[in-house]
Amino acid sequence: xxxxxxxxxxxxxxxxxxxxxxxxxxxxxxxxxxxxxxxxxxxxxxxxxxxxxxxxxxxxxxxxxxxxxxxxxxxxxxxxxxxxxxxxxxxxxxxxxxxxxxxxxxxxxxxxxxxxxxxxxxxxxxxxxxxxxxxxxxxxxxxxxxxxxxxxxxxxxxxxxxxxxxxxxxxxxxxxxxxxxxxxxxxxxxxxxxxxxxxxxxxxxxxxxxxxxxxxxxxxxxxxxxxxxxxxxxxxxxxxxxxxxxxxxxxxxxxxxxxxxxxxxxxxxxxxxxxxxxxxxxxxxxxxxxxxxxxxxxxxxxxxxxxxxxxxxxxxxxxxxxxxxxxxxxxxxxxxxxxxxxxxxxxxxxxxxxxxxxxxxxxxxxxxxxxxxxxxxxxxxxxxxxxxxxxxxxxxxxxxxxxxxxxxxxxxxxxxxxxxxxxxxxxxxxxxxxxxxxxxxxxxxxxxxxxxxxxxxxxxxx
Amino acid sequence: xxxxxxxxxxxxxxxxxxxxxxxxxxxxxxxxxxxxxxxxxxxxxxxxxxxxxxxxxxxxxxxxxxxxxxxxxxxxxxxxxxxxxxxxxxxxxxxxxxxxxxxxxxxxxxxxxxxxxxxxxxxxxxxxxxxxxxxxxxxxxxxxxxxxxxxxxxxxxxxxxxxxxxxxxxxxxxxxxxxxxxxxxxxxxxxxxxxxxxxxxxxxxxxxxxxxxxxxxxxxxxxxxxxxxxxxxxxxxxxxxxxxxxxxxxxxxxxxxxxxxxxxxxxxxxxxxxxxxxxxxxxxxxxxxxxxxxxxx
Numbered sequence: 189x190x191x192x193x194x195x196x197x198x199x200x201x202x203x204x205x206x207x208x209x210x211x212x213x214x215x216x217x218x219x220x221x222x223x224x225x226x227x228x229x230x231x232x233x234x235x236x237x238x239x240x241x242x243x244x245x246x247x248x249x250x251x252x253x254x255x256x257x258x259x260x261x262x263x264x265x266x267x268x269x270x271x272x273x274x275x276x277x278x279x280x281x282x283x284x285x286x287x288x289x290x291x292x293x294x295x296x297x298x299x300x301x302x303x304x305x306x307x308x309x310x311x312x313x314x315x316x317x318x319x320x321x322x323x324x325x326x327x328x329x330x331x332x333x334x335x336x337x338x339x340x341x342x343x344x345x346x347x348x349x350x351x352x353x354x355x356x357x358x359x360x361x362x363x364x365x366x367x368x369x370x371x372x373x374x375x376x377x378x379x380x381x382x383x384x385x386x387x388x389x390x391x392x393x394x395x396x397x398x399x400x401x402x403x404x405x406x407x408x409x410x411x412x413x414x415x416x417x418x419x420x421x422x423x424x425x426x427x428x429x430x431x432x433x434x435x436x437x438x439x440x441x442x443x444x445x446x447x448x449x450x451x452x453x454x455x456x457x458x459x460x461x462x463x464x465x466x467x468x469x470x471x472x473x474x475x476x477x478x479x480x481x482x483x484x485x486x487x488x489x490x491x492x493x494x495x496x497x498x499x500x501x502x503x504x505x506x507x508x509x510x511x512x513x514x515x516x517x518x519x520x521x522x523x524x525x526x527x528x529x530x531x532x533x534x535x536x537x538x539x540x541x542x543x544x545x546x547x548x549x550x551x552x553x554x555x556x557x558x559x560x561x562x563x564x565x566x567x568x569x570x571x572x573x574x575x576x577x578x579x580x581x582x583x584x585x586x587x588x589x590x591x592x593x594x595x596x597x598x599x600x601x602x603x604x605x606x607x608x609x610x611x612x613x614x615x616x617x618x619x620x621x622x623x624x625x626x627x628x629x630x631x632x633x634x635x636x637x638x639x640x641x642x643x644x645x646x647x648x649x650x
Numbered sequence: 651x652x653x654x655x656x657x658x659x660x661x662x663x664x665x666x667x668x669x670x671x672x673x674x675x676x677x678x679x680x681x682x683x684x685x686x687x688x689x690x691x692x693x694x695x696x697x698x699x700x701x702x703x704x705x706x707x708x709x710x711x712x713x714x715x716x717x718x719x720x721x722x723x724x725x726x727x728x729x730x731x732x733x734x735x736x737x738x739x740x741x742x743x744x745x746x747x748x749x750x751x752x753x754x755x756x757x758x759x760x761x762x763x764x765x766x767x768x769x770x771x772x773x774x775x776x777x778x779x780x781x782x783x784x785x786x787x788x789x790x791x792x793x794x795x796x797x798x799x800x801x802x803x804x805x806x807x808x809x810x811x812x813x814x815x816x817x818x819x820x821x822x823x824x825x826x827x828x829x830x831x832x833x834x835x836x837x838x839x840x841x842x843x844x845x846x847x848x849x850x851x852x853x854x855x856x857x858x859x860x861x862x863x864x865x866x867x868x869x870x871x872x873x874x875x876x877x878x879x880x881x882x883x884x885x886x887x888x889x890x891x892x893x894x895x896x897x898x899x900x901x902x903x904x905x906x907x908x909x910x911x912x913x914x915x916x917x918x919x920x921x922x923x924x925x926x927x928x929x930x931x932x933x934x935x936x937x938x939x940x941x942x943x944x945x946x947x
Contacts, residue, residue, distance in 0.1 A: 288904065295908070299695040317906030325697070404798055410890045412901060469780070469802055481805045482890045495781050619907055630891035631715070648907065 223305025223548055230552070231330045237337055243549035245277040250550040253293075254313040256284025260511070260571040268566045272557045278550045283309075287318045294327050294542045307544030310551040315537040316358040316414075319366060320615045322540065329541035331364035332552060338559035341577040342368055350578065352611070353536055359438050359614025366538035367555050368576035370567065372504035373534040373605055374418050376527040379519065383499050391528050392426045392459065399463055403472035405499045406463075409489050410482035410630065412622040418533055419502060420456065420621055421613050426530035427455040433531055437613040441620065441649045450641045453624075457637065460629050468498050482630065494518065504535075506605055507572030510595035523599030531610025536576055561586050569593035619648040682922060689915035696908035706912040710920060715898065720924065723894040726809045726884065727877035730816035735870045737817075738824025739862070743854065745825075746832045756829075763822045770815040771886050778803040778811060804887050811887035816877055824869045831865030832858075860943065867936050871929055878925045895921045 226243065229235050250273065256262055265282050273280045285293075290312050297307045314322070322328050334344050343351040344364065354368045355361060378388060389395040399406050409416035425433040429452065436444055436452055464480050465471050471478020483489040486503055493501035494517065501522075512518040526532070539558060541551045557563065561582055564575040572595045579587050594602070613621075623644035627633045633640060655661060687693075689707060691700030710716050745756050762770070777783050785800035794800055804811035839861070843853040881896040888894060893901070899917035902910065 288906075291908075295695050321906055321908055412904065469798075469805070479802060479806050479889070481802075484885060484890070492781070497781050615906070619905055622905075626891070632891075647910075 223546075224303065227304050227329065227548055230335070230548075231332065233335065240549050240552055241276060244547070244553040247547035247550040248277065249279040249281055250547050250554045251281050251283060251308065251310040251545075252554065253283045253285050253287075253290045253309050253311070255287055258571075261573075264567060264571045268563065268570065269558060272560070272563055273554045276550075276553050276557065278547075278554060280554070287312065287314055290314075291318050291321050294322065294544070295325055297544055298325070298327060302544050304544055305546055305548070307542055307546055309542050310545045310547050311539055311541050311555060313369065313537060314366065314540050315535060316612070317615045317618055319357050319362070319538065319540060320360045322542065323360060323363075323365065327543050328365040329543055329545060329548060329551070332541065332555075333362070333364035333367045336367065336552065336556040336559060338556050339367075341559065341561055341581050343578045343581065350580075353534070354578075356438075356611070357538060357615075358535065358612045358618070359440070359616070362538065366540035367559055368536045369539045369558065370573040370576045371534060371536045372574065373506050373609065374422065374502065374504050374532055375506050375508075375524045375600075375605075377493070377501040377503075377509055377518075377522055378499060378525055379493070379522050381519070381521045382496070385523075388525050389527060391530065392423055395527075396459070396463060399466040402499070403466045404468055404470060405497075406466065407468035407481060407483055407489060407492060407498045407500075408502065409486055410484055411625045413485055415486040415489070415503060416482070416625075417618055417621055418504070418612075420460070420625055422528060422531065422533055422610075423459060424453050424456040424613075424621075425533075425610060426528050427459060428452055429455055434610050434613070437617055438611060440614060441616050441645070446642065446645050446649075449620075449645070450638055453621075453641075454637055457624060457628050460625070461632075464629070468492070490517070505572070506574065506597060506600070507568075507595045509598040511572050513598070524597060526600055526604050526608055529608060532605070532608045533612050534609045535612045538576070561590075565590060565593055568595075616649065620644050623648065685915045685918045685922075689912050689919050691912055693911055693915075696911050698909055698912055706916040707919070710913060710916040716895075716917075716920070718892045719895045719898045720920075722807070722809070722892045723878060723884075723896075723921075724924075724928075726812050726816075726888075726894060727874055730813045730820060730877055731870055731874040733813075734817055734820035734824050734873055735866060737821045738869065739828050739866060741821065741825045742828035742832055742862075743858070745829065746837070756825075759825055760822050762818050763826065765819075767815060767819060767880075767883055768886075770818050771811075771883055774811050774814050774818070774887065775804060778814070805889055807889045807892055809884075809888060812883050815883050815887065816873075820873045820877075823873065824866075827869040828862055828865050831862045835861045863936075863940075867933075871932065874932075875925060875929060878928070879921060895924075 226235075230240065252265075252269075254261075254265070262282075262284065270280050270282075290309060291314075294307065294309050294312075297309075302308075333339055333342070342354055344354055345351050346355060353371075355364075357366065387398065389398050395406075408419045411417040411420060421437070424437065428434075428436070430436070436448070441449065465473055465478055467480035467482075469479055469481040471480075483492060489498070490501055490503070492498050506524060509518060509522055509524050513520055513522060539555045541548065541555065545551050559577065561577065564577050565586075567573045568575055568590065575590065579590055582590070597605070620641075624641055627635075627640045627644065628637060687701070688698075691698055691703040691706065741759060745752055749755070765773075775782065779785070780797050780800050780802065782800075785794070785797040788794045788800060789797050803814075835858070839857050840853045843857045844850070848856070879896055881894075881900060884894040884897050885900075888897065895917060899914050899921065902914035902917060905914075
C-alpha cells in the first residue's frame, strides 16, 4: 500500500517535471527580434527574394491553418500543395480548423504578448469578416502581396477596375495584406427532371410567381449561415428601389446611413415575409404564414433538394455541380442556372499571414508557391476551385490550359457567369442583415420594420 | 519528518483528492470564471475594457428573445426529463420481477445508450421528417394525400424532434441507474410488505419507491442538466425561432464582431445560473421530502 502511494507520488512528480519542460520548451528556431527585423526589411523592399528563400529554408517549416471540411480539398493539400512547398525545404504542417477559431488563436497569442516570430499560425485561408477582424486588430503581417514574384499573375493595380475583386474583400480594402487564392460564385441549381428549363425563373419577381404556382417547393438556408445571408444579399440587390443593385452596399455602413439603408432594403425583407406561406412547410395560403422550414446549413438544404422536397439548391462554387454529379450526390439531371440576372455574388478567398507568424519567410515562400499558375491549375482541375489569379495576365498557352482543365459548367457558360458577377456587400453589413432577418422574418416581430432595423443597426454599427 | 508528513491522514486525503479537484477547477471553474469576467466587460483580447459593467447582462436579460428562449429551453428540458424518469422507473421495476425474455429485452432496451446523440438525431429525421419513412408509409397506405400533409414534428416550435431524441437516449439511462439501485435493494422488503397485506401499489409506493428514490433523483438531475445545456440537438432539430438558450448563446459567440463576445458570455452565465437554480431547488425539495419521512427506514 505504502509502496504504491510513493510510486504514484514519484510518477506525478515525473509528469509535472515533463509538463514544466514542455511549457518552457523551445518554440522553434526563429529568434523573435530577428523576425521583427525581417518583417520590417521585407515590407520595406530591402530583401531580395533569394534572401527570403534562404531564410525560409532555415525556418524549415510552415504552419498552414485551413478550413478542413472538404475531403477533396484536404487531399489536394496533401498531393499538390505539399510537394509544391516542400520543394523549398519547408515542411508543410497542415492544421485543419474552423477559420473563426484561427482568428481567436491569433488574437489570444497577441493578448499574451507574443510578437513577431512568437505566434502559432504562419498562414491562414481566410476572407470576409474574419479577415476584417484580423485587420482591425492589427494582427496581419503587412502589405506583402505585390512583393511576391508570382504577384504578376494577379491584377493588383488600384487604377485597373479588374483589380477590385483582389483589393476588396467584402468591402474591406485588403491593402495587399492577403493574396487571392480561389474564387467562388453563388449559384442556384435545379433538377431538370422536376423543373422544366422554360419555367426556370430569371429574377426574384419570376421566382415569386413560380413559388405561388408551386407552394412548398422552395427553401433557403437560415441566416446567420453565410449561404443564407448571401441569399438575402442577392435579393437585396434585385429589390434595391434605386436600381443601383449592389453599389450602395459596398461602402461602410456609417457612410451610407441608417435611414438610407432602411429605404434600400425594405422591399427585400417585405418580399421574404410575403413569400413565407409558399416556402417549404409554409402552409400555402395568402396571409397565413404557417411554419416555414429554414434549413440550418447548406448541407441540410442540399439533402432536401436531393430528397425531392424542394426544387432549388444554392451554394458557392460553379463547379460543384460537376463534382457532385461525379460523386453521385446529385443526379445527372441537375444544372446550374443564371439566377438572378441582377447579379450573382462572387467572392474571392485569400491567403493571409499573421503579424506574429513564427516562420514569416517560410509563409511568404509558401504563399508564393501556392500562387503559381501551375498550382491554381491543379486546384481547378483536381477539385474544381476557380482560380484566384487573373487569367488575362497569363500566357495564351496557360490560358488555354485553364480553359481545358475547367470542369463542365452544366447548363451555363463561363461568359454568362462572368457577365452576371456581382461583388459581396461590405462585411460590416453582414451582422445587421442577420439581426434584421432573425427579428423580422424568423421571429416575425410585430414591431415596425424601421424600429427593428434601428435596433439591429445600433447594436452593430457603433 | 518527511515520513511522518506522508503518513498524515490529511496529507494523504489532500493528495488523493488533488487530481480530481484540480481537474474540476481547471476544466470547469476556470472557464466559467472567464465567462463571468468577460460578461462583465473584461475581454482585452477583443478590445473590450469596460469592467465592471452590467450592461451586457442587462441587454441580454431584458430582451424578449432571451425570455422566449428561456421558456422554450425549460420546456424542452423538463418534458423529456419527466417522461424519461416515469418510463425508466416503470421499465426497471417491471424487469426486476420475473419477466419472460427478460435478458434479451433488457439488453435491447439498453442499446440506445451506445448510440451517440447525433445518430439519434439522424434516426429521428429518417423516421419523422415530412419526407421520412413514416410519412411515406402513410402515403403509400393512402392515409394522407401527400407526404407534405404529415404533421410537422421536426424543426417546429413544439420541439417534438428534440424531445424524441432525448427520450430515446434517456429512458435507457434512467432504466440502468434505477436497475442498479434496485439490485441493491433486493426483493425481500417488498415481499415482506406483500405478505403483510400491502397491495401491489402500496408496496411500491411505501416500500420500494423510497428506497430507489436516491437513484431516481440522481438520474433525473443528470438528465435535466444535460437537456438544458445541450446544443447540437436543438440546433439540428429545432425551429429557427424560437431557439434554445445554448443555440442563442452560440449564435452570439459566432458573430464576427468580437467586441460582442461579452453578450455570448452573458448568455453562458445565465444558462449556468438558471440550470443551477433549478437543480438546487429540486435537491432542496427532495431533502425536505426525505426529512418529512424521517429518513429511509
